[in-house]
């Protein structure tokens with residue numbers, strides 16, 4: 184008996200697919216609707232194991248298209264939205280910033296507006312949960328942590344578009360009393376991440392003995408969190424987060440990019456039986472990313488204090504799991520790199 188209908192936007196992407204699987208399997212009495220446009224980053228082969236579940240539906244739609252959103256809300260009694268759909272890659276945002284403004288800002292505004300309209304401003308039992316990033320806070324020096332009260336200072340078009348979307352969600356809360364929660368998370372890693380992002384890119388390049396591009400001197404610091412730990416935090420915030428509040432999510436796990444690349448080289452050499460040090464020879468320093476933020480680090484105390492969340496997966500363990508996943512899912516990587524993953528939608532859904 185279904186007692187909650189959750190619309191997950193961006194559910195075919197990296198984090199979204201882990202979240203959809205988690206919600207659909209842990210809560211069989213929830214109907215989970217995965218709304219995704221299937222851009223280059225959306226990959227339904229991430230979800231083959233849940234595709235036939237009775238409490239799962241996939242809808243191909245664009246969050247920028249209000250009419251398409253209205254149809255989805257008309258088709259299902261949606262009471263909860265978990266909004267992940269976004270353009271998510273900083274480098275792409277430098278190349279094509281307006282795509283990020285369209286999807287992350289306009290798309291979020293359309294979704295908020297349609298939810299408000301469909302819910303008739305009768306918000307009892309409703310929730311709009313917006314998934315965001317620590318990049319909205321800008322860049323840290325060698326010390327300090329981002330808290331929920333750190334001022335916004337986004338510096339890339341990606342970060343600025345996400346920051347703007349956070350403001351829109353809060354505006355709908357303050358102006359229309361829509362129940363909302365937000366979370367801002369640090370860098371995620373794990374299975375199913377598109378191999379344009381640092382960790383899967385390095386794994387793939389080490390495997391094929393291709394150069395490992397490292398920006399600048401490799402001293403930029405990121406706080407890494409295993410994707411399943413992020414999903415557990417989302418689950419807690421979804422069910423127990425206080426309306427109107429923001430929660431920071433982070434791994435207490437800061438790594439300089441160059442140290443991370445060394446760790447990946449060592450892990451891969453061990454796994455592949457290669458001589459120690461052989462993959463490190465692939466490291467290639469490239470011109471730094473424009474406006475590259477030096478350091479991100481999250482203070483997740485509020486989430487720990489209020490909801491008892493702490494990360495489960497130690498980084499050294501998470502990296503081994505991730506490397507193992509990529510090594511045993513060569514077909515997934517090949518499908519993504521060749522573009523063949525796009526055929527899956529046509530084969531599975533085009534006739535429905």
Ligand SMILES: NC(=O)c1ccc[n+]([C@@H]2O[C@H](COP(=O)([O-])OP(=O)(O)OC[C@H]3O[C@@H](n4cnc5c(N)ncnc54)[C@H](O)[C@@H]3O)[C@@H](O)[C@H]2O)c1
Pocket residue numbers: 192193194195196197198199218219220221222223224225226244245246247266267268269270271272286290314315316317345367368369370371372377
């Ligand atoms: N990856 C991270 O490290 C990280 C960290 C913190 C927060 N986030 C946030 O989490 C969310 C998911 O990130 P991810 O890494 O899984 O991203 P992703 O790029 O892997 O997935 C994004 C998904 O959104 C879909 N999408 C894009 N434009 C759309 C549109 N117009 N309409 C409908 N669907 C559309 C894509 O098809 C894709 O499936 C994003 O909002 C991102 O800002 C990501």
